[in-house]
Structure formats: C-alpha cells, structure tokens
Amino acid sequence: MKTNLLPLAIAALIVLPAQAGPRSSASYSISAETADGGGRKTSSASYSNDGSIGGIAGIGTVVSPAEIAKHGYIGQLYDVTGVLVSASPTTVNEASTRQLNASAALDDSTVLALAANQVSWSIVTGPISFINSSGLATAGNVYQDTGATVRGDYQQKFGTLGLTVLNVGNDDFGIYANDGIDDAWQVQYFGVNNPNAAPGLDPDGDGQNNYYEYIVGTVPTNAASRFNLTINNVVGQPTQKLLTFSPRLTDRIYTVEFRTNLSAGNFATLTTATQSDNGTIRMVTDTNAVSAGKFYRVGITFP
Numbered sequence: 471m472k473t474n475l476l477p478l479a480i481a482a483l484i485v486l487p488a489q490a491g492p493r494s495s496a497s498y499s500i501s502a503e504t505a506d507g508g509g510r511k512t513s514s515a516s517y518s519n520d521g522s523i524g525g526i527a528g529i530g531t532v533v534s535p536a537e538i539a540k541h542g543y544i545g546q547l548y549d550v551t552g553v554l555v556s557a558s559p560t561t562v563n564e565a566s567t568r569q570l571n572a573s574a575a576l577d578d579s580t581v582l583a584l585a586a587n588q589v590s591w592s593i594v595t596g597p598i599s600f601i602n603s604s605g606l607a608t609a610g611n612v613y614q615d616t617g618a619t620v621r622g623d624y625q626q627k628f629g630t631l632g633l634t635v636l637n638v639g640n641d642d643f644g645i646y647a648n649d650g651i652d653d654a655w656q657v658q659y660f661g662v663n664n665p666n667a668a669p670g671l672d673p674d675g676d677g678q679n680n681y682y683e684y685i686v687g688t689v690p691t692n693a694a695s696r697f698n699l700t701i702n703n704v705v706g707q708p709t710q711k712l713l714t715f716s717p718r719l720t721d722r723i724y725t726v727e728f729r730t731n732l733s734a735g736n737f738a739t740l741t742t743a744t745q746s747d748n749g750t751i752r753m754v755t756d757t758n759a760v761s762a763g764k765f766y767r768v769g770i771t772f773p
C-alpha cells in the first residue's frame with residue numbers, strides 16, 4: 471500500500487501553469503501562451519512579455535484609515551508595538567466634538583487600522599470633558615485657545631495626541647459665563663472661577679465695580695487704577711475748554727457729551743471740538759465753551 475501512494479503524492483506537488491489558447495482578430499493574433507506563478511515570458515507573433523506576478527515584495531499604504539501592509543502574504547503574525555492616535559483636523563471648537571482615530575503600529579513596521587471602539591480612550595490633560603467608546607471627543611468651554619492631550623490604549627500599548635480647543639465665544643467659561651464681561655479679562659485679573667470677578671462686585675474698594683472697570687479698561691484689583699477726567703481753561707482762548715481723560719484704549723469708542731443745565735434738558739454729543747491723543751491720554755478741546763455753565767461726561771463703548 472505504501473509504495474502505491476508515492477506516485478500520487480508526487481503528482482499532487484506538480485503545479486500546472488495557467489494556459490491561454492491562441493486568439494486572433496482582424497488586427498492581431500496571439501498564439502498559445504502560458505503564465506504561471508513565476509511570470510514566465512509570453513509571446514505571440516506581435517509581442518513578447520516578460521511577465522511578473524509582482525507584488526511579492528514591497529509595501530502598500532492606504533491614507534484613510536491609515537494602513538500599511540506587506541504584499542504577498544496570505545497571513546501576518548505580529549506584535550503591537552504602539553498606538554497611533556489621530557484626528558483631522560487636530561482642533562475642536564469649545565463645546566463641540568471631534569472624532570478620534572487610531573492605528574496599531576506593528577513590529578514588522580506595518581500599520582493596522584483600528585476601529586475606534588477597539589480602543590480604550592482617556593483624557594490626559596486639558597479641557598476635553600468626555601470621550602465616548604466610539605472615540606468621539608467632546609470639548610469643554612475655554613477662555614482662550616487651549617491645548618489638550620488625549621490617549622488611546624490597545625493591547626497594553628497606547629498613544630497620545632495633542633488637540634487644540636478653540637475659543638469661539640468670549641462669555642461662556644465656567645462661573646464667568648453670560649455675565650457681560652470677557653472671560654479672558656476675568657481670568658487675567660482673578661484667575662479661574664473666582665467669585666470676586668462677578669460684574670457687580672468691587673473687590674478693590676475703589677467705588678467702581680468690575681463691569682465698569684472692564685468697560686473703562688482699568689485694573690479691578692488696584693484701587694489706584696481709575697478713569698480720570700479733568701477740565702481746564704485754555705490759555706488765551708476764553709471760549710475754549712480742554713478736557714483730558716485717561717485711560718484711552720484703541721479698542722474702545724469714546725463719546726464726549728455735554729449739557730448746560732443739570733436740572734433741565736439732556737446730554738448731547740459734543741460736536742464743537744477737536745481732539746488729539748498722547749499714548750493712553752486723550753485731549754478734547756471744546757471750541758464753543760461760551761455758556762455760563764457747561765457739564766461734560768464721556769461715554770465708553772466697544773466697537
């Protein structure tokens with residue numbers, strides 16, 4: 471019985487080449503040819519081809535989802551050496567979401583795309599409030615563009631990714647939200663989530679509350695920092711008055727108003743005037759200060 475099996479085994483090892491019979495048309499004819507795994511030469515009356523099955527060596531890549539694979543293997547044994555975390559783009563608006571992606575770096579220098587739910591996601595630092603099991607990251611509110619780091623774990627390996635949470639709104643951060651004052655200004659002078667930064671409070675005791683100091687541009691933690699307005703005569707010009715006020719900031723609009731009687735009438739915009747600036751000081755000259763009494767005030771607004 472043994473001896474009879476041997477010829478059958480040998481026959482099974484012979485790989486027969488693929489064959490193509492002769493083909494022709496009015497324009498060409500190809501005689502019988504063969505092609506096999508070695509990619510032998512094929513030829514006809516019109517051409518010859520040194521064929522190659524190709525692809526045995528080399529690396530193939532796919533951009534999205536990121537993947538690198540070696541050609542010609544029907545199977546691949548590998549160990550995971552690291553996790554590559556990505557997002558596109560790597561920014562996320564505050565109170566919005568960004569999809570995270572991950573790939574496994576393998577020990578043969580290839581990369582295998584991972585489904586986001588294969589990865590265990592976590593927050594390392596920064597204002598990311600939540601990452602769900604599908605890798606969707608939710609950003610919290612910020613007072614300025616703020617960096618964050620997220621992490622993905624897979625098979626005892628992990629990778630991290632830096633994100634930037636973009637500040638979209640200026641009055642939405644923590645306990646400073648929706649109070650009419652730019653959150654960055656409140657953090658600048660009071661730090662994060664300090665109750666003393668509330669608009670109606672006067673923590674430096676100068677009689678001007680935080681909202682007023684924010685609009686005016688003074689320091690809310692320094693009682694000596696105040697808005698000053700002075701009125702002076704102009705030498706040799708009896709019909710003029712010089713108004714000087716500070717601080718004058720470039721991102722505010724200042725409107726000088728007047729009235730001639732405090733018990734009747736209303737304030738009106740001063741139009742008979744010239745003005746000049748010297749640093750944070752503005753000088754306004756009223757060229758028609760002829761009434762017996764004239765009272766001034768300065769309106770300050772953001773553009």
Ligand SMILES: [Ca+2]
Nearest residue numbers: 612613639640
């Ligand atoms: Ca904000």
Ligand SMILES: [Ca+2]
Nearest residue numbers: 641646651653
């Ligand atoms: Ca605020």
Ligand SMILES: [Ca+2]
Nearest residue numbers: 672676678679
């Ligand atoms: Ca104050």
